[in-house]
Amino acid sequence: MADQxxxxxxxxxxxxxxxxxxxxxxxxxxxxxxxxxxxNFAHGDVFMLGAFAGxxxxxxxxxxxxxxxxxxxxxxxxxxxxxxxxxIGMVIERLxxxxxRDRPKLTVLITAIGVSLFLSNGGQFVFGAEPKSFPEIIxxxxxxxxxxxxxxxxxxxxxxxxxxxxxxxxLLFVLTYIVMKTKLGMAMRALSFNPVAAQLMGxxxxxxxxxxxxxxxxxxxxxxxxxxxxxxxIDPLMGVNAxxxxxxxxxxxxxxxxxxxxxxxxxxxLTEALVVGYVNPTYRDPIVFGVxxxxxxxxxxxxxxxxxxxxV
Amino acid sequence: MFEKSKIILFVVIVxxxxxxxxxxxxxxxxxxILISIGINIILAAGLNLVNGYTGxxxxxxxxxxxxxxxxxxxxxxxxxxxxxxxxWATTTAFVLALLAGGIVAAVAGxxxxxxxxxxxxxxxxxxxxxxxxxxxxxxxxxxxxGAQRGLGGMVQHTTFFWTFAxxxxxxxxxxxxxxxxxxxxxxxxxxxxxxxxxMGINTTKYKVLAFVLGAFFxxxxxxxxAHFKQFIHPEGFNFMKSVDVVVMVILGGMGSTxxxxxxxxxxxxxxxxxxYVARIDALPEWLRSIAENRxxxxxxxxxxxxxxxxxGLFGSGAWKKKKA
Numbered sequence: 001m002a003d004q005x006x007x008x009x010x011x012x013x014x015x016x017x018x019x020x021x022x023x024x025x026x027x028x029x030x031x032x033x034x035x036x037x038x039x040n041f042a043h044g045d046v047f048m049l050g051a052f053a054g055x056x057x058x059x060x061x062x063x064x065x066x067x068x069x070x071x072x073x074x075x076x077x078x079x080x081x082x083x084x085x086x087x088i089g090m091v092i093e094r095l096x097x098x099x100x101r102d103r104p105k106l107t108v109l110i111t112a113i114g115v116s117l118f119l120s121n122g123g124q125f126v127f128g129a130e131p132k133s134f135p136e137i138i139x140x141x142x143x144x145x146x147x148x149x150x151x152x153x154x155x156x157x158x159x160x161x162x163x164x165x166x167x168x169x170x171l172l173f174v175l176t177y178i179v180m181k182t183k184l185g186m187a188m189r190a191l192s193f194n195p196v197a198a199q200l201m202g203x204x205x206x207x208x209x210x211x212x213x214x215x216x217x218x219x220x221x222x223x224x225x226x227x228x229x230x231x232x233x234i235d236p237l238m239g240v241n242a243x244x245x246x247x248x249x250x251x252x253x254x255x256x257x258x259x260x261x262x263x264x265x266x267x268x269x270l271t272e273a274l275v276v277g278y279v280n281p282t283y284r285d286p287i288v289f290g291v292x293x294x295x296x297x298x299x300x301x302x303x304x305x306x307x308x309x310x311x312v
Numbered sequence: 313m314f315e316k317s318k319i320i321l322f323v324v325i326v327x328x329x330x331x332x333x334x335x336x337x338x339x340x341x342x343x344x345i346l347i348s349i350g351i352n353i354i355l356a357a358g359l360n361l362v363n364g365y366t367g368x369x370x371x372x373x374x375x376x377x378x379x380x381x382x383x384x385x386x387x388x389x390x391x392x393x394x395x396x397x398x399x400w401a402t403t404t405a406f407v408l409a410l411l412a413g414g415i416v417a418a419v420a421g422x423x424x425x426x427x428x429x430x431x432x433x434x435x436x437x438x439x440x441x442x443x444x445x446x447x448x449x450x451x452x453x454x455x456x457x458g459a460q461r462g463l464g465g466m467v468q469h470t471t472f473f474w475t476f477a478x479x480x481x482x483x484x485x486x487x488x489x490x491x492x493x494x495x496x497x498x499x500x501x502x503x504x505x506x507x508x509x510x511m512g513i514n515t516t517k518y519k520v521l522a523f524v525l526g527a528f529f530x531x532x533x534x535x536x537x538a539h540f541k542q543f544i545h546p547e548g549f550n551f552m553k554s555v556d557v558v559v560m561v562i563l564g565g566m567g568s569t570x571x572x573x574x575x576x577x578x579x580x581x582x583x584x585x586x587x588y589v590a591r592i593d594a595l596p597e598w599l600r601s602i603a604e605n606r607x608x609x610x611x612x613x614x615x616x617x618x619x620x621x622x623x624g625l626f627g628s629g630a631w632k633k634k635k636a
Contacts, residue, residue, distance in 0.1 A: 039434040099619055106369055107622045109434055110562060113371075114614030117555065121607035240551075247438060282460075286449030289442030296439060297427050 010155055011277040012270065017161040017230065019269020020168035024223035025246030026253070026261035027175065028089075028216025034192035034256040035212045038105060041112035042092060044243015045119035046085050046217045050224025051134065051234045052127055053081040058135045074137040074229075078167070081225045082218040089217025090210050098206070116243070123236030134232040137225075138163070160229045171222060172262055175215070179258060184211050192256065241285075245272075248292040254305020263303060317484065324480040332473035343472075345584055347540050350475030351533045352576040354482045356560040357569055358529030363558070364566035365490055366522040367502025371437045372424065373530050373557045375444035376417040378549035380531025381538040382457050384413030385466050388539065392467065406469040410478075410535040417531025418524045420447065425523030429516055444554055451546045462545035463538075470540035478536065479573075482529050486569050489525075498522055499567075552607070559610050562617065564624055571626025582606065 025047050032040045058077045065073035096115050100108045140160045145153040179185040187208045190198040199205055227242070228234050249268040253260025268288060275284050295302060336343065355373060362370045387409040395405040424443045428436050451457050458464075489495055497518040500508035509515050538544050556579070564575030583606045589595065590603040602608055617624065 039438070096615060096619070103622065105434070106367070107618050109369065109437060110558075110622075111615055111618040113555070113558075114611045114618065117607055117611035118615065121605055121611060125601060125605050125608055244438075244441070248442075251435070251438070280453070282453055283449065286446045289445050289449075292442050293427060293439055293446075296431060296435060300430055300435070 006151055006154060007277070009152075011273045013155065013157055013161060014277075015270035015273030016266065017164045017269070018272060019249075019266035020164050021223045021227045021242070021265075022246045022249045022268050023262040023265025024168055024171065024219045024226070025242060026250040026265045027172075027258060028220045029247050029250040030253070030255055030258060030261040031188070031212050031216045033250070034258075035188060035195075035209055036097070036101075038097075038108050039112065039247065039255075040097075040213075040216075041109070041243070042115035042119055043216065043220055044239035044241075044246065045116050045123070046089055046092075046239070047220040047224045047227075047242055047246075048123060048234075048236060048239030049088055049119065050081045050085045050221030051228045051238065052123070052224075052236075053084045053221065054078075054137070054225045054228055055132055055134055055234060057081070057084075058137050062135070062137060069136050069139045071138060077137050078222055078225050081221040083221075085221025085224070086214035086218040089213040089220075093210060093213040098209075116240070120237050120240055127236050129236065131233045131235040134228040134234050136232070138229060140229065158230075164226045164230060167222065167226060171219060175219070175258070178215065184208065188212055245288060248288055251292060251302055252295050254302030257302065257304045257306070260302055260304035317488065321480055321484045325477045328473045328476040328480070332471050335472040345580060346472065347470065347475050347536075349577045349580045350472075350479045351537050351540070352557070352560060352580050353479040353573045354475075354529050354533040354536070355557045356564065356572045356576040357479075357482045357486050358526040358533070359557050360561050360564070360566065360569060360572045361486055361489070361498070361529075362522045362526040363561050364568070364572070365495065365498040365502060366519060368428075368519055368522060369434075369437045370440040370523070370526070371551070371554050371558060372440035372442075372444035372447075373526070374549040374551070374553035375424075375440075375447040376420055376527040376530035377534035377537070377553070378444075378447050378451060378544075378546070379420045379527075379534065380413035380417035381534030381544050381549070382413075382451055382463065383416035383531070384409040384535030385463050385538040385544060386457060387412050388466050388469075389463075402467070402469065406474075406539065409539075410474075410532055413535035413538075414528045414531035417534065418528040420531075421524045421527025422520065424527070425520040428523075429519055441551060441554070444549075444551060448546050448549060451549075460546070462543055464543035466539050466542050468539060468542055470536045475536055475540075478532055482532070483569060483573060485525075485529075490569070494518070494521070502567075555610070559614060562614065562624055565626040566624060568624065568626040571624060575625065579610075582609075 025043065028043045028046070029039060032038070032043070054077050057080050061076045061080055062069070062073040065076060092115055096111050097108060100111055138159065140158055143157045143159060143162065145155065145157070147153050179188060184207075187198070187203045188211070190201065190203055191205060191208050195205065198208075223242075227238075245268055246265065249264035250261045251264070252267060253262070253264030255261075268291070271291060272284050272288060275281075275287050279287070335346065338346075355377060359370065359373045362368050388405065392402070392405050392409070395401040420443075424440060428439050431439055452460055490498065497508075497513050500511070500513050501515050501518050505515055534549075560576045560579050561572050563579065564570075564572035586603040586606050586609070590600045592600070
């Protein structure tokens with residue numbers, strides 16, 4: 001196989017694993033937007049808290065599973081972080097957003113920015129600003145591809161990369177099941193379709209909104225653990241940039257649309273990997289935001305989003 | 313012949329000119345804070361036009377400031393000496409560089425304003441934030457602008473007089489605008505865009521105008537900053553700087569120019585006070601480290617303000633009203 005093609009394949013694999021992280025975070029943005037029509041700016045910081053939950057609780061959880069890095073232990077850490085983030089997400093909603101539900105959108109947006117700043121700077125205060133090294137919850141190594149496969153064996157694929165993509169797929173599947181097949185999922189869809197009618201049908205919107213925040217935050221927590229397995233250096237500001245990129249992903253896919261968020265995440269991950277690989281790493285962030293602006297100019301509803309007519 | 317407001321503006325500018333030589337003699341630390349207050353007033357009053365009066369939430373004000381700062385600094389470095397060395401020549405060069413910086417920022421504002429017309433609220437906030445990152449990214453990659461190293465070597469032209477003369481001018485322009493037909497247009501767009509459009513108001517025009525003017529003043533502020541600090545760095549114009557200005561506007565009360573100016577002054581002094589508090593040994597350790605991290609207090613301020621008094625300290629009731 002030609003060198004260029006091999007290089008491209010490598011970048012695509014890197015892009016896919018980074019894109020999976022963005023997709024998981026983007027789902028939280030999109031679901032909250034679906035039910036409340038507002039952007040939860042603090043979502044990226046919940047992702048950061050997920051990583052720190054793993055940092056502090058990971059070693060303790062691993063002890064129960066025998067101490068060393070293991071898959072069962074890693075899954076337990078993942079669940080712990082997801083549960084903790086779900087609680088944090090619901091608490092944020094209850095304390096900061098619920099009292100503002102009838103206020104102008106801008107008020108809620110500013111509050112969300114405030115919550116985001118509070119979490120990232122409070123994180124610096126509590127955890128310390130310097131980067132921390134994430135505990136090894138699984139042994140990450142290169143996957144040995146049989147030499148018989150030809151030059152494909154020269155690709156660097158790590159266990160963590162495969163794991164990230166795999167876990168993301170599983171979570172996506174579970175999420176689709178919850179949203180499409182369960183009663184709460186149906187209530188979520190009803191609420192995002194028409195909040196007033198949903199209430200008239202006897203849906204308790206407080207429960208549904210809480211549940212949505214919990215679900216989205218749990219996915220962000222999972223993303224926090226998965227990203228820390230790949231890049232074991234975590235710091236309290238890691239959520240800001242990842243959150244913004246994931247938001248771009250959600251808009252790219254069409255905000256409010258669940259498959260769109262996943263697609264957008266993957267596309268942003270791929271774009272980043274290709275820019276880093278072929279253009280110049282310093283252009284990574286400007287190009288991602290350029291993509292966002294381009295999308296909003298050409299098709300503001302995103303790739304898969306339905307257009308929403310403004311009612312007077 | 314002259315309106316009262318013009319006379320006040322004239323008197324304030326003259327007073328700044330008279331006071332300037334005396335003020336420049338004070339403790340350099342206080343002088344630094346004073347100039348920062350002036351620059352922040354320009355930034356906040358300009359942003360208030362966009363966020364407060366027109367209701368278009370912009371999160372990228374630092375980007376326009378960067379455009380103005382870099383444009384004027386580059387022009388000063390490149391052409392400043394060609395004007396000569398007399399006081400008049402350097403002053404002319406400085407003012408021209410400032411205005412050029414403002415114009416460059418205004419063009420950037422136009423570039424942001426036009427596409428963002430299709431967007432509202434949250435989207436607009438993110439897009440302006442994105443533009444801030446893009447402007448920063450372009451500067452970080454521009455070798456003539458010092459790229460990642462930052463740009464330095466400007467002569468310190470910014471004085472008390474220039475800073476506060478421009479601050480007074482900004483406040484004057486914003487106040488005159490909002491009390492004119494234009495101001496009604498801005499506020500109509502903010503209060504109900506669809507109704508405004510139905511009444512025949514060209515909402516596009518008002519939104520773009522607000523953006524361009526806000527960006528222009530941010531550019532001027534950037535130029536003043538560049539010629540005061542004599543060194544600028546792309547990271548100085550990041551998201552956090554934009555948030556600083558937004559907090560000033562929100563604390564002062566969106567749509568209250570006076571309130572925003574007071575808030576700009578308060579929030580410029582606050583970090584210095586906190587820095588002082590952090591050094592008092594008698595205080596408990598946790599209090600001192602909170603004082604060191606002003607963003608924690610800023611963010612709490614934002615949340616509490618939104619929950620209890622969304623119109624800000626001096627704002628009118630316009631923001632409290634429930635929207636259908």
